Amino acid sequence: MKISIVVRTHNDIPYIAQTLQCLQNQQIDAETEIMIIDNESTDGTSGVVRRLNSGGINLEWPAGGYVPGKVLNFAVSRCSGDYIVFNNADSVPQNEHYLSALLRPLLDGSAQIVYAQQIPRKDARPLIRKDYRRAFGDGSVARTWRHFFSIAAAAAPRKLLTDHPFREDLQYSEDVEWSWRMKQQGCRIAYAEDATVEHSHNYDLKQTAKRFYNEGIADAMIFRAPCGFFGTFLLPLCRELLRDISFLFREHELANAPYELTFRILQRWNHYRGYRRGESCRE
Numbered sequence: 572m573k574i575s576i577v578v579r580t581h582n583d584i585p586y587i588a589q590t591l592q593c594l595q596n597q598q599i600d601a602e603t604e605i606m607i608i609d610n611e612s613t614d615g616t617s618g619v620v621r622r623l624n625s626g627g628i629n630l631e632w633p634a635g636g637y638v639p640g641k642v643l644n645f646a647v648s649r650c651s652g653d654y655i656v657f658n659n660a661d662s663v664p665q666n667e668h669y670l671s672a673l674l675r676p677l678l679d680g681s682a683q684i685v686y687a688q689q690i691p692r693k694d695a696r697p698l699i700r701k702d703y704r705r706a707f708g709d710g711s712v713a714r715t716w717r718h719f720f721s722i723a724a725a726a727a728p729r730k731l732l733t734d735h736p737f738r739e740d741l742q743y744s745e746d747v748e749w750s751w752r753m754k755q756q757g758c759r760i761a762y763a764e765d766a767t768v769e770h771s772h773n774y775d776l777k778q779t780a781k782r783f784y785n786e787g788i789a790d791a792m793i794f795r796a797p798c799g800f801f802g803t804f805l806l807p808l809c810r811e812l813l814r815d816i817s818f819l820f821r822e823h824e825l826a827n828a829p830y831e832l833t834f835r836i837l838q839r840w841n842h843y844r845g846y847r848r849g850e851s852c853r854e
Contacts, residue, residue, distance in 0.1 A: 573602040574670065575652030575729070579642065580620065581610040583660035591623045593664040599671045604628065608646055610637050616660070640737035640745040643722075647732045656726040662689070662768040664724075673726050673766035682761030683731060684753060687724035691771035697824040698815055698831045699771050710762045717794070720760060722746035724768040731758070743782075744789035751793055779834055780841045787845020788852065798850060804843040811835060 576594055580587060594605060605627035607620045611634055620629055628649065632642060647655060654677060656670065664670075669687070676682040691703045705712045706719060713719040725746070735756075737749050750760060774782060791798070815835055819825050 572600075572654075573604070573652040574599070574654050574656060574674070575650035576603060576605045576656045576658055576670075577643075577646045577650065578605060578607050578658055578660050579610065579646075580607060580612055580616050580660040582612050582614045583616050584612075584614040584619065586661040586663055587616050587619050588623060590658070590660055590663050591620070593667075593669070594658065595623075596667050597664070597670040598667045599674075602652075603670075604650070604652060606630065606646060606650060608632055608642060610642075638739055638742065640739040640741055640749075643745065644736045644739065647729065647736070650729055652729060654726055655729050655732055657722045657724070658768070659723045659770065662687075662724045662770040665690070665767040665769060669766050669768065673724070673763045676761035676763060677726060677728065681759065683758040684720075684727045684750060685725060685761045685763050685766075686721050687766040687768055688762070688764050689721065689723060689768055689770045692769055694773065695771045696773050696831065696834075697819055697822060697827055698834060699773060700822075701815065701818045703771060707762075707764075710764055713762070717796075718747065718751050718754065720747055720750035722750075723770050724766070741789055741792070743785040744793065748789065748793045776834060776837055780837050783838050784841040784845035784848075787842040787847075788849035789845075790842070791846045791849025792852070798843070798846045800843075803846070804839060808836065808839045811839065 578590070591605070597603070605624055607624055607627065607629045609617050609620060609630070610632045643657070654674060656673065673685060673687050676685045688707045689703060690707070691700050695703070707713070731753070735749070735753060737745050741748060754760060812832060812835060815832060816828070819828050819831060824831070
């Protein structure tokens with residue numbers, strides 16, 4: 572059995588060395604290859620990659636043409652492993668058994684696709700910590716959602732990825748679209764709680780607005796569900812704000828409430844705006 576590990580990089584100097592060393596030190600009974608695809612890094616990431624992954628595959632993506640699905644499909648076409656692990660450069664495995672835990676559902680036949688647990692970094696803002704606990708943790712909350720998946724740390728058989736490539740017309744949420752499409756075709760998706768990486772982003776308010784607006788557009792194209800102001804935006808926002816306030820109180824973070832609650836409102840409002848935009852685009 573052979574495992575291909577795809578790592579996409581872009582100015583990841585704070586994490587790339589630790590991530591690569593953790594991946595290289597995995598305890599797993601399989602041949603592994605690490606493929607790095609760098610996208611115009613200017614902070615020294617490429618030099619670290621050449622030094623630490625000298626025995627692997629190091630590729631440079633052409634300037635100005637980065638589309639996530641296109642890059643992922645290209646990576647799959649260059650992999651030789653039976654299974655492909657996608658591990659973002661800033662997703663740091665937390666122990667040497669990460670790969671074996673991640674691949675277990677694929678190897679025992681209980682699932683065709685699997686994603687890992689992500690824990691927030693120590694500097695993560697309060698509501699980032701809350702959101703990660705709900706999305707990951709023991710998996711109980713995410714199981715109640717329509718769909719959840721993250722390719723920041725995930726795996727699937729190469730044949731499945733070859734037969735069913737990622738869409739190349741989405742700039743956001745290409746992993747959500749692909750996994751949702753596979754689920755509709757009967758694929759089982761597992762959450763590997765014991766396979767853990769550290770991965771989170773403290774997006775500022777401007778970055779949050781942009782990201783969730785574009786994710787809203789993508790979600791409208793993916794799920795094609797009706798969207799109403801009260802049912803889709805206002806009521807869910809009110810419920811989330813109540814959970815947020817409760818969390819901030821329990822964590823003794825009420826002093827950060829003005830910024831954190833502004834973040835939440837911007838997040839939900841821009842996702843709603845994006846979803847409405849996506850609805851108009853698909854009509």
